[in-house]
Amino acid sequence: MNMLLGVSCIAGLAGxxxxxxHFQTSQPTQGEKLAAAPKVVSVQFSGGIEAAVSSITMLDAYERSVPMSPAKYAKDSGTLSAEPSTVLVPGNCKVRWNALSTDGHPVSGEFSFTVSP
Ligand SMILES: [Cu+2]
Structure with missing residues (x-):
């Protein structure tokens, strides 16, 4: 998948x-086990993204959509973050993110983490 994205990126470069x-890392990290619910989830990118059309959504342990703050983008660190508006119940949470690279290419991915009871 990364290879395909890379090829389309080179082909799409004009000007x-x-x-x-590219996805660098997330907070929490994939598969991380947390003692307490995180106050914020974030994704760090290797390059710039268009914050206005980028988002982070989350499902709780019961696959319910978690209300989230609007995603914020910190240009300095290349980090897109959002805060759950409710306290997460213990269990496995899935995070999905969508972003538009400043070169015009959409990127997306997901990761999950576990909150201990
Ligand atoms: Cu690209």
């Missing part, structure tokens, strides 16, 4: 050489 935004 300014914006760096394609």
């Amino acid at each position: 300014p050489a914006w760096a394609h935004a």
Whole structure:
């Protein structure tokens, strides 16, 4: 998948050489086990993204959609973050993120983490 994205990125490059935004890391990290519910979830990118059309959504342990604050983008760190508006119940939570790279390419992914009872 990364390879396909890379190819389309090179093929799509015309004009300014914006760096394609790749997923770097997330907070919590994939598979992380937390003692307490996180106050914020975030995704860090290698390049710039368009914050206005980027989002983070989350499902709780019962697959219910978790109300989230609007996603915020910190340009300095390349981090998109959002805060759950409710306290998460213990269990496995799934996070899905969508972002538009400043070079015009959409990127998306998901990860999950577990909150201990
Ligand atoms: Cu690209």
